[in-house]
Amino acid sequence: MKRFIFRVFLALLVVTNASALVAQDAGSERNSVEIGERLSIHSEILDEERAYWVHLPASYDQAPYSPARYPVLYLLDGNAHFHSVTGALNFMSAGINGNMQVPEMIVVAIPNTDRTRDLTPTATSLAFDGSEIPDGPMGGGGAEFLRFIRDELMPRIEADYRTRPYTVFVGHSLGGLIALHALVNAPGMFDAHIAIDPSLWWDDRKLEKQARTHFSGTDDREGAVFISLANNKPPPGVDNIMKIAGEAFAASMAGANTEHFRTDHKFYEREDHGSVPLISLYDGLLHIFDGYKPSLAALFEDPSGLQPHFRAVSERLGQTFLPPEPTVNQLGYALLAQEPDKAVQFFEANVENYPDSFNAWDSLGDGLAAQGETDRAIESYQRSLELNPENENARTRIEELKAGGTE
Numbered sequence: 001m002k003r004f005i006f007r008v009f010l011a012l013l014v015v016t017n018a019s020a021l022v023a024q025d026a027g028s029e030r031n032s033v034e035i036g037e038r039l040s041i042h043s044e045i046l047d048e049e050r051a052y053w054v055h056l057p058a059s060y061d062q063a064p065y066s067p068a069r070y071p072v073l074y075l076l077d078g079n080a081h082f083h084s085v086t087g088a089l090n091f092m093s094a095g096i097n098g099n100m101q102v103p104e105m106i107v108v109a110i111p112n113t114d115r116t117r118d119l120t121p122t123a124t125s126l127a128f129d130g131s132e133i134p135d136g137p138m139g140g141g142g143a144e145f146l147r148f149i150r151d152e153l154m155p156r157i158e159a160d161y162r163t164r165p166y167t168v169f170v171g172h173s174l175g176g177l178i179a180l181h182a183l184v185n186a187p188g189m190f191d192a193h194i195a196i197d198p199s200l201w202w203d204d205r206k207l208e209k210q211a212r213t214h215f216s217g218t219d220d221r222e223g224a225v226f227i228s229l230a231n232n233k234p235p236p237g238v239d240n241i242m243k244i245a246g247e248a249f250a251a252s253m254a255g256a257n258t259e260h261f262r263t264d265h266k267f268y269e270r271e272d273h274g275s276v277p278l279i280s281l282y283d284g285l286l287h288i289f290d291g292y293k294p295s296l297a298a299l300f301e302d303p304s305g306l307q308p309h310f311r312a313v314s315e316r317l318g319q320t321f322l323p324p325e326p327t328v329n330q331l332g333y334a335l336l337a338q339e340p341d342k343a344v345q346f347f348e349a350n351v352e353n354y355p356d357s358f359n360a361w362d363s364l365g366d367g368l369a370a371q372g373e374t375d376r377a378i379e380s381y382q383r384s385l386e387l388n389p390e391n392e393n394a395r396t397r398i399e400e401l402k403a404g405g406t407e
Contacts, residue, residue: 036053036055037054039054041152041153041156044152045148045152052153054107055109057093058094059094064359068324069162071167072106072167073170074153074168075171077111077175078112079109081109084277084278101286101292102286102292116174117140118142120177120202121185124139124140124202128201142177146181149189165319166319167190168190168191168193168288170196170281173199175198177199177207179194180249184207184210187221191319193223194226194280195227196228196277197277198249212252216252216256221256222318223260226287227263227266228265229242230267232273243267291316292321294309294310303331306328310323329346332346336366343370344364361387365378377401378398378401
């Protein structure tokens with residue numbers, strides 16, 4: 001038991017220190033703390049300039065590791081939720097306190113121009129309570145807005161950043177409505193959807209009614225969907241139409257669940273429409289990436305479980321997800337002094353996953369040298385030098401090993 005507790009403590013210590021180093025490096029050149037960049041793109045589809053905000057993961061520019069590729073989370077009402085979403089995602093993914101519940105992701109937040117126009121799939125003259133709107137129909141630009149994201153914004157993001165072809169679409173209220181509209185009417189545009197207390201009352205619950213037919217058809221869907229519902233506490237005698245319509249939509253999806261299409265919904269008794277977004281995001285990401293988090297203590301006992309774990313994750317998500325190179329490297333060095341054979345298993349995994357990383361080959365050289373496998377260690381260092389001729393550590397280690405040194 002003491003050995004197990006020590007393993008857990010060591011695992012937490014390693015990844016916490018690793019994430020702390022990333023944070024220190026990121027802030028070493030300036031006194032300010034930056035969480036993203038404000039950019040814009042002219043949309044021919046919408047005929048307007050559209051702002052978008054980008055947050056990059058902590059490890060995006062981390063040396064000396066291979067440049068990694070990241071999934072992308074597209075966030076509606078971006079100006080309202082950018083800070084909370086990026087903070088929560090960093091906590092869940094960057095190894096803080098040994099926490100790796102989900103992969104690190106690029107966040108692309110889309111602020112509003114005409115919110116009602118963009119986040120509603122149909123025009124309607126009906127208000128929330130079913131009464132007629134005096135000024136006539138409103139909304140209905142959702143299809144064009146999705147086309148802007150798909151045909152203009154996504155290509156820009158993919159061209160400018162190192163993305164992985166896995167996308168998550170997050171929306172709250174009317175944003176949740178358009179997220180579910182994309183699920184039903186633009187299948188395959190996103191890999192996963194989080195609809196936070198969606199306004200499914202819109203246009204006499206038209207989308208919810210569409211879903212009943214849509215999900216009774218084919219069973220070849222892929223991805224993950226999470227719907228949250230808040231306790232909005234309407235006046236006595238008035239139905240909580242958000243909850244009723246949301247539960248009906250969720251029920252229509254339930255029969256379509258398969259190994260590769262996973263749906264869930266949750267009612268938050270203690271949250272209302274305004275307070276529910278953050279906890280919904282957390283639970284939604286846990287649903288989408290269910291099973292992503294490895295047991296670091298178990299990996300310390302048996303490093304051979306690393307690759308099968310992430311192969312299973314990749315199979316479940318339909319996209320390749322590799323164990324993060326920096327984390328695996330840190331795990332290897334944590335074991336190098338006392339159990340070099342296990343350290344080498346971690347270093348070999350990094351070489352397999354990141355064959356063009358000079359650092360992975362350099363670390364493998366350290367592990368093999370510690371095991372006394374001089375010839376293989378020299379080969380690893382030589383491969384590291386081929387990838388990075390400026391790697392003086394590899395050059396020095398080759399000279400030492402050829403001269404008979406063991407350090």
